[in-house]
Amino acid sequence: xxxxxxxxxxxxxxxxxxxxxxxxxxxxxxxxxxxxxxxxxxxxxxxxxxxxxxxxxxxxxxxxxxxxxxxxxxxxxxxxxxxxxxxxxxxxxxxxxxxxxxxxxxxxxxxxxxxxxxxxxxxxxxxxxxxxxxxxxxxxxxxxxxxxxxxxxxxxxxxxxxxxxxxxxxxxxxxxxxxxxxxxxxxxxxxxxxxxxxxxxxxxxxxxxxxxxxxxxxxxxxxxxxxxxxxxxxxxxxxxxxxxxxxxxxxxxxxxxxx
Numbered sequence: 001x002x003x004x005x006x007x008x009x010x011x012x013x014x015x016x017x018x019x020x021x022x023x024x025x026x027x028x029x030x031x032x033x034x035x036x037x038x039x040x041x042x043x044x045x046x047x048x049x050x051x052x053x054x055x056x057x058x059x060x061x062x063x064x065x066x067x068x069x070x071x072x073x074x075x076x077x078x079x080x081x082x083x084x085x086x087x088x089x090x091x092x093x094x095x096x097x098x099x100x101x102x103x104x105x106x107x108x109x110x111x112x113x114x115x116x117x118x119x120x121x122x123x124x125x126x127x128x129x130x131x132x133x134x135x136x137x138x139x140x141x142x143x144x145x146x147x148x149x150x151x152x153x154x155x156x157x158x159x160x161x162x163x164x165x166x167x168x169x170x171x172x173x174x175x176x177x178x179x180x181x182x183x184x185x186x187x188x189x190x191x192x193x194x195x196x197x198x199x200x201x202x203x204x205x206x207x208x209x210x211x212x213x214x215x216x217x218x219x220x221x222x223x224x225x226x227x228x229x230x231x232x233x234x235x236x237x238x239x240x241x242x243x244x245x246x247x248x249x250x251x252x253x254x255x256x257x258x259x
Contacts, residue, residue, distance in 0.1 A: 001048065001049055001052040001054060001055035001112050001113070001149065002055050002056060002058065002109070002110070002111050002112050002113075003045040003048060003049060003055065003056075003057050003058070003111060003112065003113045003114070003115060004057075004058050004059075004060055004106050004109050004111040004113070004114045004115070005038070005041045005042050005045045005057060005058070005059050005060070005074070005079065005114075005115045005116070006038070006041070006059075006060050006061070006102055006106075006114065006115070006116040006117075006128070006129070006132065007034060007035065007038040007041070007042065007059050007060070007061050007070065007071065007074055007117075008035045008038055008061065008062075008063075008070075008117075008120045008122075009032035009033065009034060009035070009061055009063045009067055009068075009069065009070030009071065010032055010033060010035045010070070010120065010121055010122040011026065011027070011028060011030055011032060011033075011122065012030075012031075012033050013121055013122075015030075017030075019227060023091070023092060023217075023224070024224040024226070024227045025091075025092065025224065026122060028063075028064050028065075028067075029064070029065065031067070031069050032063060032067045032069055032070050033069060033070050033073070034070035034071075034073040034074055035070070035117065035120050035121050035122070036121060036179070037117035037118065037119065037120060037121055037179045038074075038116070038117040038120075039073075039074070039077075039184040040117060040177050040178075040179055040180065040181060040182055040184060041115040041116055041117050041176075041177045042057070042059070042074045042077055042078075042079060042184065043077070043182045043183070043184040043185060044115055044144075044147060044177050044181070044182055045057045045079075045113075045115050046077065046078045046079070046185070047182065048113070048147060048149060051149070052149060055112070056079075056080035056081070057078065057079040057080055058079065058080060058081050058082065058083065058109055058111070059071055059074050059075070059079050059081070059082035059083070060082070060083045060085075060102055060105050060106055060109070061082065061083070061084050061085070062084075062085045062086070062090065062093075062098060062101055062102060062105075063084065063085075063086055064086060064088075064090070064091065065086065066084065066086045066202060067086070068082070068084055068200055071084060071200060072192075072195050072196075073187060075191075075194075075195035075198045075200075076187030076188075076191040076192045076194070076195040077184070077185055077187050077191065078185070078191065079198075080198065081198055081199045081200070081201070082198070082199070082200045082201070083105050083108075083109070083200075083201045083203060084200055084201070084202050084203070085101055085102070085105050085202075085203050085204070085205075085208065086202060086203075086204070087204040087205045087206075087212075087215075089204075089205050089212040089215055089216050089218075090205065090215055090216050091216050091217065092216045092217035092218075092220055093215055093216050093219065093220060094219075094220040094221055094222050095123070095125045095127050095128050095131060096127075096131055096221065097214075097215050097216070097219050097220060098128055098131075099127075099128050099131030099132045099134075099135055100131075100135055100210070100215075101205070101208065101210065101215065102128070102132055103132050103135040103136050104208040104209065104210060105203060105208060106132070106136065107136070111172055112171050112172055113147075113149075113154065113171055113172060113173065113175065114132065114133075114136075114138070114172065114173070114174045114175070115147075115174075115175050115176075115177055116128065116129040116132070116174065116175075116176050116177070117129075117176065117177060117179065118142065118143060118176045118177065118178055118179065129142070129174055129175075129176040130142065130174070130176070132174055133173070133174035136174070138172055138173050138174050139169050139170060139173045139174075140173060140174045140175070140176075141154075141156045141158055141167050141169050141173065141174075141175045141176070142158065142175075142176045143158050143159045143160070143176065143178050144156045144157065144158055144159070144175045144176065144177050144178060144181070145157045145158070145159045145164060145177075145178050145181045146181065147175060147177075149171075150168075152170060152171055153168055153169060153170045153171060154168070154169050154171060154173065154175070155167070155168055156168075156169060156175060159178050159181075237252065239252070
């Protein structure tokens with residue numbers, strides 16, 4: 001069983017980072033790490049391959065400056081290889097362009113299953129996995145909390161507000177995994193050393209057969225006009241219990257049209 005996992009390498013969330021003054025986008029000229037939300041997808045894929053008794057996990061990522069630090073973490077976890085798409089022409093790509101690039105990189109892998117995190121920690125669009133499925137013309141299941149392979153299909157428990165839906169989906173397909181559904185393994189020292197020799201196939205836009213004029217800022221359907229800081233939260237009102245606190249609370253809720 002061959003599983004492709006889409007992983008994003010992001011600036012360390014512990015570092016506030018900075019915006020590029022010209023493009024108004026997050027600077028990514030620093031060491032990038034594996035997005036925590038994608039670590040769940042990597043772990044889920046590794047467990048599925050272990051359960052199948054054969055196959056391997058391949059990572060696909062798009063990142064600037066041929067950055068592979070985040071990929072190294074996922075390779076150390078147990079993934080067999082990676083495909084890294086890196087090209088200056090990709091700067092400014094929107095989510096749909098990103099999906100098209102990732103989909104083009106996936107096509108050569110002929111996977112049985114494609115797994116992704118539900119959304120990245122630095123973008124939160126939550127749309128790329130479904131866009132990849134659309135570009136590849138594959139079925140998609142979102143918010144998966146468990147995946148079980150059954151022949152040529154997968155049984156997925158899809159998380160909902162009321163519990164979960166049981167979904168059966170034919171393979172190949174794209175499944176986005178909800179954060180926290182598995183416990184990602186820590187890379188062992190042996191895994192870290194082994195990751196150094198695992199293949200990472202670096203590709204450019206031209207290698208994927210795509211036009212550089214259709215990606216990046218040139219192909220994006222958006223333009224960032226302005227970025228402003230969010231307003232600071234104002235101090236709340238403290239209501240002390242003097243025997244009539246309930247009436248004050250009801251009055252407060254009425255004034256704010258909560259009740």
